[in-house]
Amino acid sequence: MVSEDEEQGSSPESDSPPPPPSPSPSQRPLLLNPAYAQCKSVIHDELRSFRVFLQWCALDHSTRAGRAASYAAFVALALLVPAAVSLSLRADAALSRDSASAITFNRVAQAPATGLAVISFATLAAFFRRLGGLRKLLFLDGALRDDTAFVRRGYARELDRAFRTLAALLLPSLCVEAAHKAVFFFCTVRVEPPAAVFPFATPLLLPWRAVALVATVASWVYRTGVFLLVCVLFCLTCELQILRFEGIYGMFDVESRPAAAEIFAEHRRIRTQLLATSHRYRVFIICCLVTITVSQLGALLVALSSRDAKSFSNTGDLLVGSAVQLSGFFMCLLGAARITHRAQRMVSIASQWHMSMESSMHHGKSSSPATTSASDDVDASSHVSGSSTTAVSQAEAGAPCSYRSRQALVTYLRHNGGGITLFGFTLDRGLLHTIFVFEMTLVLWILSKVVVL
Secondary structure, three states, X not given: OOOHHHHHXXXXXXXXXXXXXXXXXXXXXXXXXXXXXXXXXXXXXXXXXXXXXXXXXXXXXXXXXXXXXXXXXXXXHHHHHHHHXXXXXXXXXOOOOOHXXXXXXXXXXXXXXXXXXXXXXXXXXXXXXXXXXXXXXXXXXXXXXXXXXXHHHHHHHHHHHHHHHHHHHHHHHHHHHHHHHHXXXXXXXXXXXXXOOOOOOOXXXXXXXXXXXXXXXXXXXXXXXXXXXXXXXHHHHHHHHHHHHHHHHOOOOOOOOOOHHHHHHHHHHHHHHHHHHHHXXXXXXXXXXXXXXXXXXXXXXXXXXXXXXXXXXXXXXXXXXXXXXHHHHHHHHHHHHHHHHHHHHHHHHHHHHXXXXXXXXXXXXXXXXXXXOOOOOHHHHHHHHHHHHHHHHHHHHOOOOOHHHHHHHHHHHHHOOOOOEEOOEEOOHHHHHHHHHHHHHHHHHHHHXXXXX
């Protein structure tokens, strides 16, 4: 009779060789290592939509040829085309009684659009020259690997939402702008290229109205797209920091008893990236604020001083341009204010956490001595109480977050609670209220001057 051991030894499973050991994380290929999943993306590119947009708008600075094409497109679409079209416009009372005022409004609207395009293109060129690409600009290269899965998933959603926001701002405005330009060039003004620029051109050689329409719409898409792209990139960077603050809020949990050193290290990393973001975008925000303020006040002054009737054909440029500029700029201001108030909220949460930890420790200290029965003698009860008190004191001494470390963390957060700053001024709701009051004062001053005159 064959024993059970012999049967097991003769089974096919025992004859098969043992499975090979799984490779260690250090021996895995880099493409299969989870640590590099967010650093190098081969199959799924999180920034594919942005890269396609950069290529279509001739803003790809990854190669030398792309950089040369980008500068050439900027000079042609942002500077030469608006200047050539403005010089080619002629008033024609036979087409429209408001032809002269339409040309004036068009030139007033073209100046701020070109100025914001110059500021935005210079900002993007500086980013690509110093940082090398979008990944370092958006903190996707290396920095995102230290975050939790919650932050990475949320940032992936914000990337898709940011491109949809860019399309939602650009496409409706493009439709309105194209309709206005069609009415403007074919029903309001006459287009005659200046002889100094086109000495060989005559009105019968080419359909100059159609050429001016296509060139103007292409120039408007380029200038507006560059400006909105920088605004969306800034808001996307702010959303990443908001997700990180929401992640650090979860670290203030009394049950988990986190170490103050871990919270301090995480907040310091976020604080470093906030300072980098402030230094990168402060010139852009201030220049946009000055440009938009001057352009809006100038447009208001020109519109109030003109006695012609206001209609879509002559003031459509001011309407579309103002809507796009204010939408992009206020999107930047609101994003900066949100991240600033998330940073300031950290002090309140840390103070509540400090108080909860301290009260829980005092509650544990008061209830830690074991209650003994009345039949126990005095020596035994004192021995139990002394041993319990010693255990509590040892637990406090070995606790990951002591009173001094928590108090030091709260003090640090109280003095480092700022978010996005502009040369030392924190961009929060108080600064937004100041900007609003300043703009309203200038508007009222211009209205008073116009009414008096």
